[in-house]
Amino acid sequence: MDTGHHELAELFAQLGLDNSAQAINDFVLAHPLPEPVSLLEASFWSPSQAAFLRQSLAHDAEWSDAVDTLAALLQQRY
Template sequence: MEQPVHHFSELFEQLGLASDAEAIEAFIQRHAPLPESVALHEASFWSPSQAELLRNALEDDADWAEVVDHLDASLRKP
């Protein structure tokens, strides 16, 4: 069975955030760079439910893991 492919904007929708390109860019600019010492799901700007979604996506190697990794990388850039 093939895993579904999720788009970056869909992750933002799952997180309850605006998902258009401008809003995503503004979110990343506002919160980057995330220090290497802080796990993505531990960042202070997530609600508990958002943090849980991100943590579970990575721990369970869910079909969301790739796009969550993309978000992590985007937030690490200065």
């Protein structure tokens, strides 16, 4: 069992998204998230991606830093 913390690129891979630096940047630019909207409520996630993110924040500390980083990046773009 992996008990380390994961980086943003690993989170993108886990979500089934291209995890290159350019793809992550493009995703952030294309998906601004207004502050009242939670990352978990964003309409651009598939049901399985949303479930993974929800589970990661609720029960899986090893992913929580990467999920929080992604949320902050998306909210900065709004």
